[in-house]
Amino acid sequence: MSEQVxxxxxxxxxxxxxxxxxxxxxxxxxxxxxxxxxxxxxxPSLDLALxxxxxxxxxxxxxxxxxxxxxxxxxxxxxxxx
Amino acid sequence: xxxxxYDRRMYVVMNDRRAAAAYATVPRRRLLVxxxxxxxxxxxxxxxxxxxxxxxxxxxVVAAVLLPWMVLTGMLNGSTRGLLELRGxxxxxxxxxxxxxxxxxxxxxTLWLLLAGAxxxxxxxxxxxxxxxxxxxxxxxxxxxxxxxMPLWVAGLRVQxxxxxxxxxES
Numbered sequence: 377m378s379e380q381v382x383x384x385x386x387x388x389x390x391x392x393x394x395x396x397x398x399x400x401x402x403x404x405x406x407x408x409x410x411x412x413x414x415x416x417x418x419x420p421s422l423d424l425a426l427x428x429x430x431x432x433x434x435x436x437x438x439x440x441x442x443x444x445x446x447x448x449x450x451x452x453x454x455x456x457x458x
Numbered sequence: 459x460x461x462x463x464y465d466r467r468m469y470v471v472m473n474d475r476r477a478a479a480a481y482a483t484v485p486r487r488r489l490l491v492x493x494x495x496x497x498x499x500x501x502x503x504x505x506x507x508x509x510x511x512x513x514x515x516x517x518x519v520v521a522a523v524l525l526p527w528m529v530l531t532g533m534l535n536g537s538t539r540g541l542l543e544l545r546g547x548x549x550x551x552x553x554x555x556x557x558x559x560x561x562x563x564x565x566x567x568t569l570w571l572l573l574a575g576a577x578x579x580x581x582x583x584x585x586x587x588x589x590x591x592x593x594x595x596x597x598x599x600x601x602x603x604x605x606x607x608m609p610l611w612v613a614g615l616r617v618q619x620x621x622x623x624x625x626x627x628e629s
C-alpha cells in the first residue's frame with residue numbers, strides 16, 4: 377500500500393505562471409500526469425519528484441511531503457491569532 | 459531506446475484533441491464504451507452467424523457496424539491518449555503503471571468471463587443434450603474478441619477528466 381504524499385505543485389506552478397504542458401515537456405512526462413500529481417491521484421517516482429523540484433529550483437521537500445502543507449502565507453508571515 | 463518516426467506519428471495521432479469533446483466527461487466515455495461493446499457484440503454475433511450459420515445475409519450487419527466500430531475504437535484510444543496503442547517508450551511512468559493496472563484488471567474480468575463461458579457451455583450441453591462440438595468454436599471466437607477488446611473498455615472507463623487550466627493548457 378502506498379502512503380499519501382501531499383504536494384503543492386499546483387500552487388507553485390500557478391505562482392511561477394507555468395502551464396501544465398510546459399512543465400510536462402520540461403520534465404519529460406505527459407501533461408495529464410502533472411494534473412494527476414496535483415490532484416494527489418498519482419505519487420511521482422523519486423526521479424520525477426527531483427526533476428520537478430529541479431525545474432522550480434526548489435528542494436524536493438518544498439514540493440512534496442508526507443504531512444499536509446500549511447498555506448504558503450502562513451509559512452511566510454505566520455498565522456495571527458484573532 | 460529512442461523514439462522512431464512511427465512512434466512520434468502515433469503519439470501525435472493518439473493525442474489529437476479534435477474529437478476531445480466527445481469523450482471529455484465520464485458519462486460520455488461510459489456511453490462510448492457501451493456503444494463500442496454493443497457494436498462489437500453485434501458485429502461478432504453477425505460474423506459468427508455468417509460463418510457457422512447457413513446464409514450470408516448477416517454479412518450486411520458486419521459491414522454496417524464495421525465503420526462506426528472503427529470510429530469508436532479511435533475515439534476510445536484518443537480518450538486514453540493511446541495508452542494501449544503506443545509503445546512503452548512513448549509512455550511516461552504514470553501511463554506505464556496505468557497500462558499495467560488496466561491489463562491486470564482486464565485479465566481478471568476475462569478470466570471470470572471464460573469461467574462463465576465454460577460453465578454456460580457445459581450447462582447448455584447437459585440441459586439440451588446437444589453436441590457441444592458445434593457450439594465450442596463460436597463461443598471461443600466470442601471470448602477471443604472480448605479478451606482482445608477488454609483492455610480498451612477498461613482503459614476507457616478508468617480515464618479521469620482533465621481539469622480546466624487557468625494557464626491555457628489544452629484540456
